[in-house]
Amino acid sequence: MSILLRIGLMLFSVGQFPPGQNTAQSVLWYLASFIVFIVFFMFWNRIQIRFWLREIEAALNKIKFMRDESRRISIETIKSVGKPKEDPAPRVDQFLEYLFIEPTSMDPSGIVQKFDHLLDVRDLRFKDEVRVIAPGADEAQLNTLENLLEASMDLNLIYKVVRHFYLFGKKTMSLYIIMQLQMIMPLLMQIVEAYMGAAHAFSKGQPIGDGAGAFVAAKLMHGNSFKKIAKDMVISEVPIDGRKVFVLKAEGPGGNVGKPGDAIKAVIDKYKKKVSMVVMIDAQVKLEGEDTGDTAEAIGAAIGGVGTEKYKIEESIFKHKIPVNAILIKQSIQEAISPMKKEVIKGVENAVAVVRRLINDRTKKGDIVIVAGIGNTVGIGQ
C-alpha cells in the first residue's frame, strides 16, 4: 500500500476521526491544510482561467447554435420566397462573409460624403446580390431578405470575433484577454439573442421595435396619398389643425430605413424658411429601470446609424435655423430589433398624440411642418 494511501486512511478514517486525538494526526492535518493553501495560492489564477474559459466556451457554443439557426432560417426563407433554381446555400455563405471597410479618418474633411457613398454602394451591392440569390422575390421581399441576411451576417461576425479572442486567450493563457471576454459575455449574449429575434422577425416580415417611429408616421399619413421623395422614402401631405404637415417615412412594408436625411433636405430646400418646425420620432434605447413604450420629448435630430443622415438633417435645419423637436419611444436593444411588443404599440399611440400637441402648441395655422418617422419599416405599410 502506497504511503499516500496510508496518510489518506490515517487522515480520513472514520474510526480515528476527528483529528487531534494524537500529535501525528494533528501534524498531518496541518500539513494537508498547508499544502491545499499553497496549491490554491500558487495556481488559483490558472484554475480561475479554466473556469472562465469553460464559461466562454459554453456561451460560444450558444452563439454558434444561433448563428447556424439564423443561417438556416435565411436559406429556408430564400427558398420559399425567392424560388431560386439552384441551392442558395453557397451564395448565402459567401454573403455572410461580407465586410464593410470604413473610409480613412486621417483627413476628416469630407468623411461624411465618403461614408454616404460607401453605404450606398454597399446597399446596391447587397440588393443586387439578394436579387440573384432570390430571383422570385418582389421589391419589398428583397428589402426584407437583405435585412435578414444582414442579421445573419452580424451573428456570424460576432461568433467569429468571440471565437478569435477565445482561441487567442487559450493559446496565450492571458488572464487579461480571457477576463475581459468573460466580463462582456452577458452583454454580447443579449446582443446575439436580439439578432436572433431580428432574424425571426425578418423571416416572417413582422414589424420590429425599431419601426416605432415609422409606425407613428404611417398612422399619420394613412388614408392620404403619398409619393416617393428620396431613395426608399415616401412623403405624404397631411392637413393637421390648419397646418400643412409633410409626413415622411421609409417605404414599407419591406425591411427598409431609407434615407431620411435626403428626404428632409429635399423638403427644406423646396420650402426653405417657410418650414416652421421639424418633428422626428424614433426608438430610443431605454435605461435599465425605465419602462418599455414610455415616450420622452427631446430637442435635436433623433436618428441613429453611422451619422451620415443625422449630418444631412442638421446641416439643412441649421442653414435655415429651423427648430427640431424629437419624440423618443423607449425600448431595450433586444426589443428594438425583435418583433414589436404590445407596450411599444402603446408608446406609438402616445407619440401620435404628442406630435399633434407639438404641432398645435408650437406652430400657427398655415405653417409648414415636417414630421419624420425614423426606423426600419419592416411589416409597416403606409
Added chain:
Amino acid sequence: MSTPPRRATGVSTLFLYLVLSMFLFTLSLLALYYGVVLYTRGQIDEALIWLSSGAGGMGISFLMTARLRKGMAPPPATPFQNVVTIVECSKDAFKSLRKFSQGDFIFKKAEKCPKCGQPMTITSVYYEEAEKKPHPFRWLK
C-alpha cells in the same frame, strides 16, 4: 462555414470543475461530521466553527454544480411565437385579434368584415409576451 471551437485537450475544464466540486463536497461533509462530534462532546464553540465551515463549503459546492449545469443548458427554443394581428373595420368599428400569418403587415387590406362585408385593415401587429415574473428590483422604480 468555419469550424467550431476545438475542444480542450488534456484534462478538460469540465472534469476539473467536477473534481474540485466533489473534493469540496467531501471536505465539507467531513467538517460537518467533525462539528457534530465536537457538539456531542460539549465543545460548542469549536463545533460551531466546523459546522459553519461545512455548511459554507456545501453551499459553494452546490453553487459550482449549478453554474456548471447553467453552462450546459440547451440554447433557447424558438422565441416570439405569440405574435398577433389586429384587424379593424373602418365602417362599423369591428375589431378582431388573430394569430399572425405570413404576409400580414400594418395597413394591409385584409379579410372582409363579418358584419358589413367591407374589406378590413390590419391596424397592428405585435408580440405579446407571456405572463412575466415581477421585476426583482421593482421597489427601485
